[in-house]
Amino acid sequence: MGCETPSIPTAGLRERENLMTNRILEVKNLHTRFHIAEGTVYAVNGVSFHLDEGKTIAVVGESGCGKSVTMMSILRLLPSPPAEITNGQAQYMGRDLLQISENEMEKLRGKEIAMVFQDPMTSLNPVLTIGRQLSEPLRVHLGMNKQMAHDRSIQLLEYVGISDGVRHLNDYPHQFSGGMRQRAMIAMALACVPTILIADEPTTALDVTIQAQIVELVQRLRAELSMAVIWITHDLGVVAEMAERVLVMYAGHIVEEAPVDDLYEDPRHPYTLALLAALPRVDRRRDKRLRSIPGAPPNLLVEPKGCPFAARCELVLDHCREAMPPLIQVEPNHYAACWVDVTTGKPR
C-alpha cells in the first residue's frame, strides 16, 4: 500500500507503558483434551512457550497439530465439555489466565489479547454492518459513546488500509472482498490496541497477492503499536517472512523452537528437516523429486507414548518409541525435542 496511513490516535485509550523487553505471556506444560464419543483426543500434550513484549512468534504445524487449540485454550474459548484443560498455566501480566474468573477473562479478551481468525466470512456476523461490529469492542471495553465509537471506527478502517471508511461503515461483510474482510477483522482486533494479537491462519483463505498485503499490514501495525504477535500458520514461507522466533508443533507437542534464521538454516528436529525438504521452492530450479514424509500424523485418540514422530522418522531409535524427549537446548536459544543429534545422526 503506497498511500500514507493516518497514525492511530491514542486518546481515550490505555497508555502503553514504556517497558523494557518484558515477558508478557508464559505458558507452562499445557495439556488440552477433548472427550468425544469415540474416546479422548489428546490435542495438546505439554506445551510450554513464552512471548516477550512487542515480539512476533510463529507457531507452525500441520492440521491437527494443536496449534489453534493451544491458543484457544489460553483464551478459554473452548467449550467444556468436550474440551478439558487437564494441566498447565498461562501467566499473563502476573495472572494465570487458566485460573482467573470468567468475568476477568472477558475483560481481557478482545481488549488486551485479541484474535484474528482464518476465515473472515464465518467470523464476521453477516447480518450486522461492519460499523456496528467495529464499534462493539469500543463501546464494551472502552465505554465510548455512539458518536466516539463511530468516529474511531472510521479511523480504524482507514488505519488498516480501507480508504473511504465513512462509506464502508454501513456495508455488510458480504459486500467486502476477502482481503477487505480480513482487514476489517484486523481493525476490530486492533480496536482496543491489544498487547497481544493472536492471528490464526489469517492469510490461508487469501490469494498470494492479498496475503502479501496482509503480512505487510500486520508487520507495520506491530511496529507502530509495539504489539506482540502470535502468528499461527502451516505455511513455512509466511513464517520466514513474519516471525522472529518459531515454534514447530507436531501432534500436540512443540518439537522445535528457534530464532527464525536458525530454524531454516540449521533445523535440528527430524520433522522440521523433513518438512523443509518436502517443500518445492519458487526461487530454485527443480533438481529431483520431492522428498516426501512417509505415513501420516499419529491418531490423537491414542494416548501418546514416546515421540509422536517416531513412526515417520528416518533416525528413529528404539528409545524414541518409549519416551517423549524433552525440549533440549541444542544451541543458544535453539531447542529441539529429539533423542538424536540430527547433525551427527547419533544419540545424544
Add this chain to the structure above:
Amino acid sequence: MANALITPPKDAPTLVQVRELKKYFPVTQGLIFEREVGSVKAVDGISFEIQRGETLGLVGESGCGKTTAGRTILGLYPITAGSVKISDIQVKNARKEDMQILRRKAQMIFQDPYASLNPRWTVSAIIGEPLRVHKLLPDDKARENRVHELMLLVGLSPRLINRFPHEFSGGQRQRIGVARALASDPEFVVCDEPISALDVSIQAQVVNLLEELQDEFNLTYLFIAHDLSMVRHICDRVAVMYLGTIVELAGKDELYENPLHPYTQALLSAVPIPDPKKGRARQRVILSGDVPSPLNPPSGCRFHPRCPIAKAHCSERTPEWREARPGHWVACHEVK
C-alpha cells in the same frame, strides 16, 4: 487476444489444442420472466496447446477462471466460443460416440478429496465406476481385480477395498481420486488443485505419485493450481491467467526467472520463500486493491487498474498476444 498458434517447445505430438476458448455464464434477473442482464466472462479467449506427456501449469488467483477453463476443456461446461480438440476429437458439438470416447480418454482429479467422493460408496464402487460405466470390464470378478491393481498402483492397500471414504485420511482419499481417474486408462488428466487441501508433508506424496504415474503411462496433465512453488516443481510449461485471459506463457524456468508481464512479476514476488535471509533481501512488488469483477472487466488490458507500469493506452487497447522470446508468450503493451 490474437489467435496465434503457440509453438510448443518440444517436438512431441500435440494432444490438446485450445483455440480462442470462451466460456460466459449468463447473469439473469427476475423470478418469473427471467432475462439476461449480462454475463460473467469467466474464460475470455484463451489459446494453448499441450503435447503428449507434458505437464502444463495453469496458475492464477481465485476467480481468474482457471477451474472453469479446465472444466470447459473437458466439455463439462458447454463452450461459448472457440474450440478444444483432444486427440482429434472436437469437444464442441461432439457426437455422442465421440463424447463417450472422450470421457474415457480425458479424466479429472478434483481439489477437495472430501467432497469429490461419494460417502455412501465403498472404495471398490468408486474406483470401479468408470470401468462399469464405460463397460470396460463388465465381469464383476475382473473388475475387482482391476480395482486391486489400481489401488496398489496409487499406494493403497487392497485390503481396504470395502471401506468407505470417511475411513481414510485426506492424502489417502486423494489417492482414491487418482485411482478413479486412472481406471479408464486416460491419456489426458486435468488436475484441478489436487493438493491444495492437503498438508505439506502429504502434498509431496501425492505430487510424487502423479509424477510416477505420468512416467509410467505417458500421461498428459493440465495442472491447475495457485501454489506457484509446486507448479514450478511439477510443470514443464506454465500459463498465467488473470481475469479470464492468459497474460503469459513460457517454459517454467524461463517464466520464473524472467517473468515479463507485470502481473506475473507481482505474483511471483508475493510468494513467500521459506528462507528468511533471502526473503528479506528480495524486492517485492505489492499490488494494491483486489481483482476486479469478471462481470464487468476493465477495458483494454484487464490488469491496467492494478498495474504499476500502466500507460494511458493500456486502458484503451487490448494487448496483442505475441511471442516476445522464443517460446515465451506475453500479452502486454509495455513489454519490449
